[in-house]
Amino acid sequence: MKISKEVKVALLVISGIILFIFGFNYLKGRNLLESTNVYYTEFDYNALSKSSIVTVKGNSVGKIQDIEYDYKTGKTRVTFFVNEALKFSKNSIVRMYETGLMGGNGLALIIRNDGEPAKPGDMLKSTVEVGLISSLSKNFSGLSTDLNATLKSTDTLMTSLNEFVTDESDSGLKQMVSELNETLKSFKNTSNSINGFISSNDGNITAILEKFKTSSENLAALTSELKAANVGNTVASLNKTLDNLNNVLTKIDNGDGSLGKLLKDEALYNNIEGATKEMEELLRDIKLHPKRYFRILSKKEIPYQDEETN
Structure with a gap:
């Protein structure tokens, strides 16, 4: 066909x-x-657009059908529809909320099952939720104030910095940079002089380092020899000898022993002093009259006579 x-x-x-x-x-x-049911709600102002979604617990269940301004009441009437399978009471609330930073606003149906069931054409109560955009607006108002103060402080700082940079006086930045440049030049000249001195005396420096190395090796060998010679025992023995000598000197100082008595006993000292004087007189007499003491030189004994004193 x-x-x-x-x-x-x-x-x-x-x-x-x-x-x-x-x-x-x-x-x-x-x-x-789609089988739908139409309901109404009112707000004090309009922040919605046609085809904005209607959600229940974040799930899309309908859309806004129409938005009209009621000249009698001064409110905005919103007509929306939801799926006919959705059941709720007249006590349910329609909340206007912000769907996101760029997503605009939408309606959220806060379902309640108490009371008389809602029928298509019913007017539901409404509320407005303070969303993210409103909170950010409040925060940005304070932030803008702080930012304004910060910008003023930054402007003052930049002005002071500019004055410091363009200052031609001795305390200005240009003078400081000039002095720093002169200091760096002097340091460079000093560095070049040191490098030249090192280059011209490279041989001497090498010889000094070699001698220092040899001395270090000798010192290390000497230290090893002293360690092997057991210097510790020698020092301990010397300390013991010094202790014994100290004890002897202590006894002498206390008058113990022959030497101590000789130093401390005055009678013994006097006897020794008298004997010494008599010995001196005997030696003097022998020197003056030797024939008295040596018979071999004289056959006739010569009597002893005291030395004449003038």
Whole structure:
């Protein structure tokens, strides 16, 4: 069976009309293929747009169908529809909230099941939730104040810095940079002089380092020899000898022993002193009259006579 061209054109026109009606209503937020129920609510101001979503616990269950301004009450009436499978009471609340930073606003249906069930065409209570944008606006107002103060402080700082940079006096930055440049030049010249001195005396420095190395090795060898010679025992023995000598000197100082008595006993000292004087007189007499003491030199004994005193 062939279909005539007229029928095909008619079918295309009807299909185009149907698609146009469906698309137009879809753009307005109305889905003709979905069974819906229409409800109403009111707000003191409008922050919504047509086709904004209606959610329940974050799930999309409908859309806003129409937004109208009521000239009698001065409020904004919002018409929205939800899926007919959704059941709730008249005590449920419609809350306007911010869907995100860039997503605009939407309606959230706070479902309550107490009281009389809601029917299509009912007016539901509304509320507005302070969202993220409002909080950010309040925070940004304080932030802008702090930022303004910060910018003023920065401007003052930059002005002071500019004055310091362009200052031509001795305390200015240019003078400081000039003095620093002169200091760096002097340091460079000193460094070059030191490098030249080191280069010209490289041989002497090498010889000194070699001698220092040899001395260090000798000192290390001497230290090893002293360690092997057991210097500790020698020092301990010397300390013991010094202790014994100290004891002897203590006894002498206390008058113990012959030497101590000689130093401390005055009678013995006097006797020794008298004997010494008599010995001196005997030696003097022998020197003056030797014949008295040596018979071999004289046959006749010569009597003893005291030395004449003038």
